[in-house]
Amino acid sequence: MSPAEMIRLTALEMAEHLRAGTFTSVELTRAHFERINQVDGTADEGVHAFLHLNQDEALAVAAEVDAIRTAGGPEADELHPLAGVPIAIKDNIVTIGQPTTAASKILEGWMPPYDATVVRTIRAAKLPILGKTNLDEFAMGSTTEYSAYGVTRNPWDLNRAPGGSGGGSAAAVGAFMAPLALGSDTGGSIREPAAFTGTVGTKPTYGSVSRYGLIAMASSLDQIGPVTRTTADAAALHELIAGHDPKDSTSLHTQWNTLLEATTDQDLSGVRIGVLEEFQGPGFSAEIWEKFQETLDLLRDAGAEVTTVDCPHIPYALHAYYLIVPSEVSSNLARFDGIRYGNRVVPDGGGTVAEVMAATRAAGFGDEAKRRIMLGTFALSAGYVDAYYGTAQRVRTLVIQDLKHAFEHVDVLISPTTPTVAVKLGDQLEEPLSMYLNDVVTIPANLAGIPAISIPGGTAEHDMPVGLHIQGPAKSDATVYRVASAIEALIEAEQGKPFYDRAPEVPQVQGARS
Template sequence: MTEIIKLSAVELAQKLRAGEVTSVQAVQAHLDRIAAVDGGERGVHAFLHVNAEEALAVAAEVDAIRAAGGAGAEALHPLAGVPIAIKDLIVTVGQPTTAGSKMLEGWMSPYDATVISKIRAAKLPMLGKTNLDEFAMGSSTEHSAYGPTRNPWDLDRIPGGSGGGSAAAVAAFEAPLALGTDTGGSIRQPGAVTGTVGVKPTYGGVSRYGAIAMASSLDQIGPVSRTVLDSAYLHELIGGHDPRDSTSLNEPVPSLVDAARQGLSGDLTGVRVGVIAELQGDGYEAGVQARFNESLEVLRAAGAEIVEVHCPNFKYALGAYYLIMPSEVSSNLAKFDGVRYGKRVIPADGPVTIERVMGATRAAGFGDEVKRRIILGTYALSAGYYDAYYGSAQKVRTLVQRDFDAAFEKADVLVSPTAPTVAFGLGSKTGDPLAMYLNDVATIPANLAGVPGISVPGGLSEGLPVGIQFLAPAREDARLYRVGAALESLLEKGWGGPLISQAPDLASAEKEGVA
């Protein structure tokens, strides 16, 4: 492991601007790391595609601009030259976009997502596309058609999902930054179990144009990083109004970097932190609860006022989500039919009709979890059941939103464990979908209400990371960065550095022939 890949994105950016490191060196160091630990039978397998040639070309361009000096160098974005990984659900010209599915194997998008256009304009070299549960459906990145991703803390455990590839890439020092998508916790929950920072912005705060839709009223693109400040910089870059996204908020991006820098002082005097009574206790592992309680004491010592809030309808959120989300999945995935684009399977016998081609294509192209959710959603939307299931779930969604409104009258931010357990073993829950779904119990309410959330490392339980989740009112993402950075700063003083520095060294595993 070289010193370059240990740097946070902000630290690396500072060295790039000072001329201590070139972008080509930084990109090559991360490509070398990917080659060392990502492949093989027991590699991390964070990446589905590595974009080496283009990444090095962008890096060389940034280096040339900086070497020339003048206005061109001054105009570069603060993160210019810092490499980034992209969840393979976000369409990108020049790289395949598979959504982790055989349905889109090898598919090349003719256009860039809005966030990718912003990444290109800021000249962040894209290292490649990261693994995910197929079409973002899962909590463990075991449902990818291209094999599971492994948790860098323990290669026999899951890295969370659906964005486990992005979180694992950042945790394994294969990339300092990554983009993910969060529909029910798919950025925050992987962040929790890999010891990284994951942010779900306010719904509409970051354009969804070019993110392959799973559930359009829930999906949100957001940053993955190793520090809160790094996420703030990336969030500011990708945020903002986009006329191509009808749900995009037409308002300026808040000053997230300033909020994070303010939080690094560790002073939370006057900040009211609401502890959600319904998101702790029964069902939460003892170690997770212990780290959560310790974090509350750290916040209290920093000057925060700790209050308890009740959100009684949160107990229905999981059930409502698993009706609303599959219903939208059923609609959004109807276009993958073997006729318009993507995989096409011609029936081996019998007449070749559109109906039979569609049936054969969807049977071969979709995995079990995707089929399960399509069937559930189609049933919930069917005549005679719509009001009983989908309609009722939307009413519960309104109740969850009202719970948030009432809670935010008593607190500036809300706090809970991000996930009820640490990373579980690969294969331990694949035969029990309901047990898998329960892993998102603490993250789902934010998606139903459209409010922003952040997960920051909260310590270790039995040697594995625990995440602390903060939630804020819609459009108040800056509060998350202030409180998240404060907790991060204070905890790291006790740890003697970032939590990720305590992760096992995968380089030693490589020498032993297991990575």
């Protein structure tokens, strides 16, 4: 099998071929680095999904897996099913031996002294880590244009954004530079890029995956999750990284070992699917809404029960989110001041501690980070905290209650993932409010801590991908995967091939990545 054929397999297919000996993990890992060299490029050219490559370590891990399989015996039998399949990691998840910058100048060159729990799990399972992917600074943004190290481009159209904040992970998977990736999702940062790049992105139930080692943005909302090309691959990666972690005080004790199995049940007969009254048409592009209606027809034909449900406080979720998030951001990022953490900037001639902190934060943070820090500091200030932050938390409770009531009548809720297809690069830099509106569908799942997934739902304007968003009650991740996999199969049967096979070829760049 040629390298070009290897990289277009799903992660689970790669795993099968590795076990069968069709090719080795070293060959597979090298094939992905070759692809990265061909299309990733730099901030000025190419996709630019990666901020750092980890080639030597990745090939060493791949060689170790191959040696264990060749030797056979109990050690080979105990290898994780995904052992030897490469993976990329979002650059706000800390890794020993690789820089972790959160795409910010204030952490430029930082080498973490420890691994995040998910990274430690991936290392134990022997998945070669290809490198660290680009993001909006500290995960604040919806286009990956707020990175201090240059924009990432959408592999479907290099003039368009890949979504954010995890555009690097989604673009890497969508451009066949990685079969698996990890992202973090605070209000849609996994699912929106998945929708824009024709990939699959999951936000697990809050607490299902440890946040230990994830650089915090908004701690009550952040969640690590998988980015893949198929629902089954997402379920398999989710199973690997899920589980209780005593280092994370919000970690659940729930078992998550039936997620992949759930994707094999693709019978939708009697499944109750809800469509939110508040997301009916207006606000979505005409072509996206038309594509969504076609999907609903497929579901009805497959035996699903499609009904409309009402969540009257959902329209206020976006407003509550953009008070809660800046408030938690201002608290979490206060430590990056050049005194406790972060690179230090000393004014000419020296300065007081306060002057050093001011100079450091002015030089280290970008525009969006500064905007949210200032908004959050104001929302938490004396005399305003109850009027703003307190009110937002009360609205959050109402949204949670609305969703809980809705799930008494339906098994899952579905909608388009985003109101539009991927925007052109630069279109939203001068209008942050329009960027915030991209998250109108995805935010409620974070406020409520429930599982949600975006899968490819076809194409719309300019032949760009659109996402289908599926969410269920807390701890119903297996149900969400089951429904997502069934819908994925329906769409594939209608179109005659997997969605990722429709992706256009990414132009090659001059020169290799280093």
